[in-house]
Amino acid sequence: MSGAAAASLPDTGAHAPRGSRRRRRWLIILPPFLFLLLFFLIPYTFALKISVAESTISVPPFSNLFQRASDGHIAINYNFDNYDYLLTDDIYILSYIYSLKTAFFSTLICLIVGYPMAYAMARSRKSVQNVLLLIIILPFWTSFLLRIYALEGIIRENGLLNTGLLWLGLIDHPLQIMQTTPAVYLGIVYSYLPFMILPLYATLEKLDVTLLEAAGDLGSPPWRAFLDITLPLSLPGVIAGSMLTFIPAIGEFVIPSLLGGPDSLMIGRVLWDEFFGNHDWPAAAAVATAFLVLLVGPIAVYQHYRSKDAAVPL
């Protein structure tokens, strides 16, 4: 940063318009910068502040961090009880583990389902590819909440799936899918499958087929060529797709809330209940802070270094 100032030093005076241009560009930088600072970054400091406050029965329901004592001194009331609470009450640790597990396995299922789909898309004719691409992208634009609601119509007790299976005689009583963990997996796969397919398709589509032909000419069986050439070359797509699925899945609230049972304790749902159910804002702020440090932090650091290595943003 200081390098920029040093580099501009010889210019000053010699190029007067340049100085005014430099000033003018702050008109471009400052509006988005200040907006994000105020409405995105600064809110985290408030969350941090309130996470060490005490829960009170008032509006808003937390104690003041700074309190003016009668002698004019300002006392800072902070306590880490909320963080202690996170460690002593099992529900938080269990929900962290449950969220990690759920996001991991649903990402894996997305990969297993999405890879052959992306592969088939990349191998189809160019004109067909564009249509398929539109078909895969369309759900991405469609309301997330409504798609979960639509899925509910299929898997609920008297939904299409159970009706169909009963009619076929494959089962003699309806399967209980709603309000189970498999329903949460199904919901996440259903919602995020397009996120997995698109980056996979992008890398597979660029793959140089002549490499595969060369491997074939040299006597390599197709499965061997796939393992040695296609899979390693599509790895960036696998990583990008997995991140795009894993990251939103881990903080998911709507899916466990609508499809999951009482035991589907994903962290997003615990936060919601703490906030709207128990009105314990300090505890919710502490959960959010811990969540940020334990899960989002590592992902952000990983993304930062990976994007530096590969020279692709996010």
Place this chain on the structure above:
Amino acid sequence: MTGARSLPLLTVLAFGIAFLYLPILVLIAYSFNASALVSVWGGFSTRWYGELLHNRQVLDAAALSLKIGVAASTAAVVLGTLAAVALVRFRRFPGKLLLTGMVNAPLIMPEIITGITQLLLFVSMAQMFGWPARRGFSTIVLAHIAFCMSYVTITVQSRLQSADRSLEEAAMDLGSGPVRAFVDITLPIIAPALISGWLLSFTLSLDDLVISSFVSGPGSSTLPMVIYSKVKLGVSPDMNALASLIILAVGAGVVVAGWYMRKAERDRQAAIQAAAS
């Protein structure tokens, strides 16, 4: 690519697409079900669409959501484009790394955390400055701009990076000011990115449940909030009708916008080729 168009692959693709679309198609079909019982087909009827028109709660929420969507996505396009210009065009400035971080972070931040922190901001601001006295339209719009902006910046950034800078420089050599050169030359080039950024922001804003739930106040329920509270109680036939309307409108919008933008791009390429030959 040839040879690999094998049957198992195509089967997986077909099943995958069916998996993505079947629930939506079934939902649309059931929205025309005369019976109030979701499992019984009572004949074709548009009764639920009619009832929707008399549901004040839904209509008010829809109007609020549309207003929020237009305001938030318009502001997000302006701010997001400024951020993209700053990040692409200015090689170095103090705080560039921070701006990059703040633009990218909302993309990986769980909505629930963004929602909680923004509510705490608004509550603390109300304590300190007396604003916002009550939460509603304005707080939801501000919160939505903050997360929609990132998507606009990312979209515009890639378009701006591929835009030919020399055209703008030529205009400036011919005496036009930097603002004029940007408006006349660069803006038309990045226009498709602005349109898709606006559409993306609009749909994200229209669909947002979690952040809106935190930063809204009493009496300002957005459409997703109304839908969520209804759906939470179970399936209701008028929600099927509402969902079908929204899905069809958005689907048609995306197809038309996609077709229009591809046509515009083709025309532009054709014009470039005609000019070059």
